[in-house]
Amino acid sequence: MEDLDHGVNVAVIGAGWAGMAAAVTLAQTGTRVTVFEAARHLGGRARTVELEGIDLDNGQHILIGAYVETLRLMRAVGADPKQLLLRQQLAIEYPGAFRLRAPRLPAPLHLLAALMTANGLAWTERIAAMRFMTAMRGNNYRIAADMPVAELLAQHRQGGALARYLWEPLCVSALNTPAAAASAQTFLNVVRDGLDGPRANSDFLIPRTDLGRLFPLPAADFVRDHGGSIRLGTPVRALTESADGFVLDTGPERYSHVILAVAPHQLDVLLDCFPALAAVRQSIVAFAYEPIYTCYLQYPPSVTMPQPMTGFDGGSIQWIFDRGRINGTAGLLAAVISARGAHQDFSQDALAEAIHRELVAFLPDIPSPLWSRVIAEKRATFSCRPGIARPSNRTPVDRLYLAGDYTASDYPATLESAVRSGVRAAGLVRLR
Ligand SMILES: Cc1cc2nc3c(=O)[nH]c(=O)nc-3n(C[C@H](O)[C@H](O)[C@H](O)COP(=O)(O)OP(=O)(O)OC[C@H]3O[C@@H](n4cnc5c(N)ncnc54)[C@H](O)[C@@H]3O)c2cc1C
Numbered sequence: 001m002e003d004l005d006h007g008v009n010v011a012v013i014g015a016g017w018a019g020m021a022a023a024v025t026l027a028q029t030g031t032r033v034t035v036f037e038a039a040r041h042l043g044g045r046a047r048t049v050e051l052e053g054i055d056l057d058n059g060q061h062i063l064i065g066a067y068v069e070t071l072r073l074m075r076a077v078g079a080d081p082k083q084l085l086l087r088q089q090l091a092i093e094y095p096g097a098f099r100l101r102a103p104r105l106p107a108p109l110h111l112l113a114a115l116m117t118a119n120g121l122a123w124t125e126r127i128a129a130m131r132f133m134t135a136m137r138g139n140n141y142r143i144a145a146d147m148p149v150a151e152l153l154a155q156h157r158q159g160g161a162l163a164r165y166l167w168e169p170l171c172v173s174a175l176n177t178p179a180a181a182a183s184a185q186t187f188l189n190v191v192r193d194g195l196d197g198p199r200a201n202s203d204f205l206i207p208r209t210d211l212g213r214l215f216p217l218p219a220a221d222f223v224r225d226h227g228g229s230i231r232l233g234t235p236v237r238a239l240t241e242s243a244d245g246f247v248l249d250t251g252p253e254r255y256s257h258v259i260l261a262v263a264p265h266q267l268d269v270l271l272d273c274f275p276a277l278a279a280v281r282q283s284i285v286a287f288a289y290e291p292i293y294t295c296y297l298q299y300p301p302s303v304t305m306p307q308p309m310t311g312f313d314g315g316s317i318q319w320i321f322d323r324g325r326i327n328g329t330a331g332l333l334a335a336v337i338s339a340r341g342a343h344q345d346f347s348q349d350a351l352a353e354a355i356h357r358e359l360v361a362f363l364p365d366i367p368s369p370l371w372s373r374v375i376a377e378k379r380a381t382f383s384c385r386p387g388i389a390r391p392s393n394r395t396p397v398d399r400l401y402l403a404g405d406y407t408a409s410d411y412p413a414t415l416e417s418a419v420r421s422g423v424r425a426a427g428l429v430r431l432r
Pocket of ligand 1: 261414
């Protein structure tokens with residue numbers, strides 16, 4: 001309880017994964033913290049939604065073993081990753097076209113073996129992939145000047161099946177930005193930690209439970225148990241600074257520090273309160289955003305896919321997650337479409353119908369779905385392009401910090417970058 005007697009009293013605005021990571025980190029050291037959340041639920045862009053009486057997610061998410069901070073904080077709040085996440089060795093499968101599986105060998109041998117034994121790659125492509133990884137490793141995964149991923153791949157002869165089934169899907173899944181536009185440096189940071197770190201880093205961790213139970217809900221319980229409070233349905237629309245702290249438009253309380261943990265497109269109104277933050281505002285105005293669509297299709301319980309997660313190519317779908325295999329919700333499939341594309345022109349019913357037709361091509365006997373629902377998150381993440389200027393956690397206003405997946409980081413907009421950002425912002429409060 002070291003901070004309670006020193007007048008430190010922190011307001012965290014936003015209860016997404018970044019805000020909750022900040023709140024938990026502060027609560028762990030006994031710092032007084034109040035979380036303000038505009039919505040009536042926790043989790044922000046990674047939250048539970050109820051559809052047809054089932055707790056599902058606003059979008060199918062996947063974590064990887066390299067999400068060390070997320071896994072650490074989950075454990076800290078009593079959410080056991082072993083129970084709540086289905087851990088799968090790196091495996092990418094496009095049925096009939098491509099199959100890559102990493103055996104249980106130490107890194108980087110697991111990757112070497114995976115590339116050498118992949119189905120659907122010519123020998124020349126396997127060797128090109130090894131050369132690429134060796135070259136990137138030799139430069140510590142740094143490039144002199146950032147460029148689009150597609151350009152980097154072309155420079156290193158990573159075309160054909162390698163680009164189509166390995167690098168481009170990895171890029172879109174991790175950066176939510178097409179390879180033609182995505183930042184090669186950020187992509188390489190993910191490749192470095194995901195593919196060339198300890199072997200377990202490359203494991204896929206697929207949530208067995210809804211996103212709320214994975215972290216935001218146990219995090220809120222943890223914060224309350226440590227003397228903090230969470231105020232749902234409480235948007236903060238203005239804050240003012242005085243010599244002895246900040247006052248929010250939600251009430252008369254004073255806060256010694258404020259962490260703004262809202263999404264970048266939600267920051268405007270709060271930044272307007274501080275002329276000194278004009279440069280932060282400018283960098284965020286320059287952001288573009290990418291959507292992620294998730295279509296849930298409930299089929300009869302007998303319908304199943306060969307893998308928990310299967311790659312699709314050539315149509316709208318990028319990945320199908322079989323929730324029956326993942327957590328026993330038999331017959332429920334989640335189709336994921338990351339980044340911008342032609343699917344955005346479809347009505348939700350037409351998109352669900354198109355996705356069902358793509359599934360029929362793969363499983364000819366599949367019956368019509370009992371129900372289907374598309375959740376379109378139009379600003380799922382910022383578009384992770386070369387040279388994008390991401391603001392740091394520290395701002396020019398003393399004791400006011402930013403947290404969120406968009407702040408300066410090695411990583412693209414992910415749960416891990418949100419959590420790391422929240423932990424960093426909390427660390428800045430405690431450093432003072
Ligand atoms: C469909 C989808 C699929 C994704 N898939 C993956 C994946 O597979 N793996 C992965 O790692 N990442 C994935 N992501 C990205 C990941 O979800 C985000 O990076 C992360 O959730 C961002 O968290 P955040 O806390 O930074 O922001 P947010 O989640 O946006 O949190 C901001 C919070 O602030 C609140 N707020 C806003 N304004 C105010 C205000 N004025 N007052 C009070 N509260 C306010 C909002 O309501 C929100 O709850 C996906 C995202 C989406 C949308």
